[in-house]
Amino acid sequence: MVDADQTFVIVGGGLAGAKAAETLRAEGFSGRVILICDERDHPYERPPLSKGYLLGKEERDSVFVHEPAWYARNDVELHLGQTVDRIDRAAKTVHFGDDGTLVHYDKLLLATGAEPRRLDIPGTGLAGVHHLRRLAHAERLKGVLGALGRDNGHLVIAGAGWIGLEVAAAAREYGAEVTVIEPAPTPLHGVLGPELGNVFAELHRAHGVRFHFGARLTEIVGQDGMVLAARTDDGEEHPAHAVLAAIGAAPRTALAEAAGLRLADRAHGGGVVVDEALRTSDPDIHAAGDVAAFPHALFGTRLRVEHWANALNGGPAAARAMLGQDVTYDRVPYFFTDQYDLGMEYSGWAPPGSYDEVVIRGDAGRREFIAFWVKEGRVLAGMNVNVWDVTEPIQRLIRSRARVNTEALADPHVPLDGLGA
Template sequence: MVDADQTFVIVGGGLAGAKAAETLRAEGFTGRVILVCDEREHPYERPALSKGYLLGKDARDSVFVHEPGWYAGAEVELHLGQPAVSLDAANHTLTLGDGTPLHYDKLLLATGSEPRRLEIPGTDLAGVHHLRRLAHAERLRRTLANLGRDNGHLLIAGAGWIGLEVAAAAREYGAEVTVVDAAPTPLHHVLGPEVGRLFTDLHAERGVRFHFGARLTEIIGQDGMVLAGLTDDGEEHPAHDVLAAVGAAPRTALAESAGLALAAPEHGGGIAVDAGLRTSDPDVYAAGDVASVPLGLFPGAPLRVEHWANALNGGPLAARAMLGRDVTYDRVPYFFSDQYDLGLEYSGWAPPGQYDQVLVRGDAAKRRFLAFWLLDGQVRAAMNVNVWDVTEPLQKLIRSGSRPDPEALADPNVPLESFLPSP
């Protein structure tokens, strides 16, 4: 039973936390709602940090989830610039960095993730960057503008989504770009080599240099400034700035301090939750990047999904679970990316080892196509590239578990809806 005397605390100032607070009020919760943010900024969305805002196309205010006045109007108590440092689940108490204890009846951990660090010499130099927070994007935006003006060189460690989106932005500013990655193709651990190599061509055509099969081992500098990066195969790459884009780690310190169950590192780590986003403590929930969720569509190990849609949908569902609703998180994983004139949406989950066939429908050379990843004939994931308004049928196809005829699936003249089960 939920009553007006209860206090619900949300830790995390990203999209998941802000949408959870919004949902609590929309669902009629009249108790205290406290939102704890370790940044001084109001809760904001992160995709624009490597896309429109980084390119100077989106205004700064466009990244915020709500207008600043919304929180007071909704009677959501904000603790900005105040990290949560410990969690005593037995006593239902969260302690903030200034020593303030917050008692809660229900708690949501939406602490997100943080950039993985390059554990190599030279990372203390002034020109080494990460991209996770608004302050990071502001600094990197100024850096890219300066590099473009001065014909400077950006070295990127990592050819994942952040690395490629920043590479695209840097080239649009006019900077020289080199990307180093240990894998044989960009996005190798997400898309596999068949589709990943298409992104090699996309960026190479715009002047990006790739160095695959190598890791950055040292950043060389002088007077505190970056001069070059060294790789483990003996290559030296001149650079004025370096971006570390080698993945993100879930922020699980609070969960660990409370003894909550965690997912295994080989499964992406994070806080282990059930299908209702409940942790091993019945009064503590987790959502967004930090949550490791069992998804019935993809049996086996739970998944930790680090993308915008997961926060957008997970925060509200966790809020309803906190209110005692019978809910199940079963969304098809989804993300999107923009690089130069290429826009894409990806639904599902099919990393290397989880598919045995890739089909392309359309013209990959013109970068207007659909790609399908199949396992034993079932569509496990699909990506639309410069083809729009197809996410719904693609996700329905993934959910259906059907085994479409491969030749028909690859034929653009066969409607996608024809592969869906009858209502």
């Protein structure tokens, strides 16, 4: 039984940590809830950082998970700008802050998230080199894009993943010139495979973005501390006034590793190994969000998911498990993007090599369609592009594991709801 004498500590002030704190109170936990965040901003959601807020369409306050007064009102002890330097599992204590504050925990949640991967090339110390992960990054980048747009400046983006493409779209809306450098042959190659990556390449080319595929950045050239150009391993040089490194993110596992918790191998995305209830190898420590590598029975593998929905749902699931409730975390992975006039939702998990075919329902040329990744007649994943209110039937198809007729799957006149019956 959980009682008022217990202390639950949450390390990480992102969406997963904030929603976990909210869930603990909503479920009636009356003990201490301590939320430790290494940023000075209150917990916020990350999608607006590369979408609405970056574009200036959403106000800064709209990104926060709760209004600032919520934490005191719900008796959540919020420590902003504080870094946890050590977990003592034997003593069940957490050490944090400049003064080495020590708190005891009965249950601990690691929601430490991920951090952007860095370019390991000459020139990354120049003033015009950027990453996008935190609110402070988005604030700086927002100003940079506005200046580039006014001055007809050039932005070079290393990486054609979701962040790279969303920033490319924002930069073009500001009027900046954009070149995207990507070692794979298409954008989003590791997520969508070669079949669908070209949809996004054509979308961006139609809006004036230049792509340089099959190449990597080798040097950022500058003068007087400012960026002038970016060079690639095939000898090309691209003019640049700013460079964005968008080459992925790495789970923040250093704290867990130092505490002796089991970590996942790179093949499973790294991260902290958890069970179906998001428990780590220590039964009193849970992990959720970007840092957690959880087993997914539906896909028969361990997944680490770096998207908004995983933090939104994983934090509450971990909180309920910490309270002793019976929890099986098996959400179908889900994410979304908005780029120019294209809106997209993706459900499932189908990395290249895991499927037999991609079935298209609708008109890919007009960018109004649903794509299904299929193996042996079973739907592994679905992506709806400018087609709405289909996420639930797509996820039901994935969960059903039923064999479907691919001709019917491709026919917009056949209701999705009847295919997995």
